Amino acid sequence: MTEIFDAIIIGTGQAGPSLAQRMTREGMKTAIIERKLFGGTCVNVGCIPTKTLVASARAAHMARRGNDFGVTIEGQIKVDMKQVKSRKDAIVKQSNDGVTNWLKTMENLTVFEGHGRLESPNSVRVNGDLLEAETIVVNVGGRALVPDMPGVHDIPYLTNSSMMEVDFLPEHLIVIGGSYIGLEFAQMYRRFGSRVTVVQRGERLVEREDEDVSEAIKEIIENEGIEVRLNAECAAFEKRGNQIAVTSNCPDGPEEAVGSHVLLAVGRKPNTDDLGLEAAGVELDARGYIVVDDELRTNVPGIWAMGDVNGRGAFTHTSYNDYEILAANMFDNDPRRVSDRITTYGLFIDPPLGRVGMTEAQVRESGREALVGKMMMARVGRARERSETQGFMKILIDAKSERILGAAILGIGGDEIIHSLLDVMYADAPYTVIQRAVHIHPTVTELIPTMLGDLKPLEVL
Numbered sequence: 257m258t259e260i261f262d263a264i265i266i267g268t269g270q271a272g273p274s275l276a277q278r279m280t281r282e283g284m285k286t287a288i289i290e291r292k293l294f295g296g297t298c299v300n301v302g303c304i305p306t307k308t309l310v311a312s313a314r315a316a317h318m319a320r321r322g323n324d325f326g327v328t329i330e331g332q333i334k335v336d337m338k339q340v341k342s343r344k345d346a347i348v349k350q351s352n353d354g355v356t357n358w359l360k361t362m363e364n365l366t367v368f369e370g371h372g373r374l375e376s377p378n379s380v381r382v383n384g385d386l387l388e389a390e391t392i393v394v395n396v397g398g399r400a401l402v403p404d405m406p407g408v409h410d411i412p413y414l415t416n417s418s419m420m421e422v423d424f425l426p427e428h429l430i431v432i433g434g435s436y437i438g439l440e441f442a443q444m445y446r447r448f449g450s451r452v453t454v455v456q457r458g459e460r461l462v463e464r465e466d467e468d469v470s471e472a473i474k475e476i477i478e479n480e481g482i483e484v485r486l487n488a489e490c491a492a493f494e495k496r497g498n499q500i501a502v503t504s505n506c507p508d509g510p511e512e513a514v515g516s517h518v519l520l521a522v523g524r525k526p527n528t529d530d531l532g533l534e535a536a537g538v539e540l541d542a543r544g545y546i547v548v549d550d551e552l553r554t555n556v557p558g559i560w561a562m563g564d565v566n567g568r569g570a571f572t573h574t575s576y577n578d579y580e581i582l583a584a585n586m587f588d589n590d591p592r593r594v595s596d597r598i599t600t601y602g603l604f605i606d607p608p609l610g611r612v613g614m615t616e617a618q619v620r621e622s623g624r625e626a627l628v629g630k631m632m633m634a635r636v637g638r639a640r641e642r643s644e645t646q647g648f649m650k651i652l653i654d655a656k657s658e659r660i661l662g663a664a665i666l667g668i669g670g671d672e673i674i675h676s677l678l679d680v681m682y683a684d685a686p687y688t689v690i691q692r693a694v695h696i697h698p699t700v701t702e703l704i705p706t707m708l709g710d711l712k713p714l715e716v717l
């Protein structure tokens with residue numbers, strides 16, 4: 257059967273449902289297609305469940321640290337993984353139900369459950385139905401990358417998705433990939449009680465960050481008893497009875513790690529391989545991401561792409577901002593653009609990293625004259641009061657314009673505090689605005705003006 261719509265949205269990630277609401281409110285007869293879980297990665301197998309698990313892991317960690325605060329807990333601290341998972345499932349279900357009910361009761365919207373595939377620039381097939389529309393918006397996200405490492409297909413590896421079903425304690429979890437997703441899982445499972453090894457290909461963890469940030473993160477991770485193996489260029493896998501052996505040419509340690517479970521956290525892959533994009537003539541880049549312009553149009557008139565699939569962001573907030581950009585351009589005659597967005601994200605180990613703008617390495621590369629301020633968390637009263645003094649804050653300022661170029665806050669509350677800097681950047685105000693602001697005592701943010709009062713020229717290396 258062929259059905260005609262004004263717009264078709266493929267995928268219900270972080271942008272599609274909000275766009276569906278806006279389109280239907282604008283009177284457009286709209287279809288939305290979801291092949292699996294309403295709400296996509298973030299709601300079901302990404303941000304929400306992982307942060308829920310991080311919270312359980314922190315509770316276990318703090319219980320073990322009770323003595324540091326004069327709190328005595330009799331007996332051994334035990335983690336009930338079945339209860340940890342059911343708490344996570346309940347919180348995820350709330351969000352998943354919320355999106356599902358929202359979409360299924362939305363006026364003027366038809367929900368199709370199945371895999372959508374483009375058949376032409378203005379038609380999509382889902383199950384047996386052919387849907388046609390002048391406007392098609394792709395919000396299909398991505399999935400865990402499974403690289404062709406030797407032996408990988410002969411072992412029962414886990415990904416961020418299958419980790420969501422784990423309701424037991426792996427005896428020894430080997431995490432392949434020492435970046436944002438891998439480190440979150442590594443720390444949480446260590447805190448649950450597993451032995452954990454992180455195997456990282458590069459010479460340091462989270463290589464996108466500055467060296468001092470990577471080093472401090474390694475220290476945090478290792479302090480909790482996680483083994484970190486760097487320079488593991490040629491990881492290979494082999495099943496040995498109930499165990500899995502991971503070999504690598506790791507110069508800093510033994511060549512082999514043998515564990516009970518392996519988690520692959522080596523990157524993401526866009527869901528563009530089975531979407532019929534070739535039938536519609538939509539251009540992809542070399543890594544399979546949909547090429548879009550600054551307002552999210554693909555090369556095919558009428559087809560747009562939002563979220564991780566366009567390669568212009570890899571976060572929930574960037575996907576949601578894509579919706580805002582598309583809606584502003586489509587309905588409000590407001591030319592919002594992707595390039596107006598300031599890079600910001602978190603790494604949700606504990607304590608977390610909040611990041612905004614350029615790294616120190618990027619500032620140096622740009623060749624501009626800059627100032628740098630740095631303060632160790634050990635100097636921050638709030639951190640000392642809570643006995644959580646790991647990490648530091650660092651900020652980079654353009655010496656001429658006095659604008660904030662970037663910052664990293666690794667430490668207690670870093671993922672929240674970073675927004676005070678982000679907002680000054682969005683206001684396009686000089687750093688002196690926040691330097692002269694009076695902040696609440698005793699908080700971490702109160703020390704940002706102090707750090708800004710002690711800037712040094714960024715020395716050329």
Ligand SMILES: Cc1cc2nc3c(=O)[nH]c(=O)nc-3n(C[C@H](O)[C@H](O)[C@H](O)COP(=O)(O)OP(=O)(O)OC[C@H]3O[C@@H](n4cnc5c(N)ncnc54)[C@H](O)[C@@H]3O)c2cc1C
Nearest residue numbers: 267269270291296297298302372396397563564570571572
């Ligand atoms: C473990 C993990 C933790 C994360 N934590 C954070 C975090 O803390 N903060 C943050 O900002 N980001 C985080 N992210 C990233 C975040 O989840 C994504 O950036 C976010 O979900 C945006 O995705 P999206 O809107 O592009 O689509 P997605 O959320 O990936 O959704 C795409 C949807 O499209 C559906 N779909 C795909 N193909 C088809 C098809 N052909 N037909 C029909 N439906 C289809 C999928 O089933 C899915 O439901 C995390 C990711 C992971 C994996």
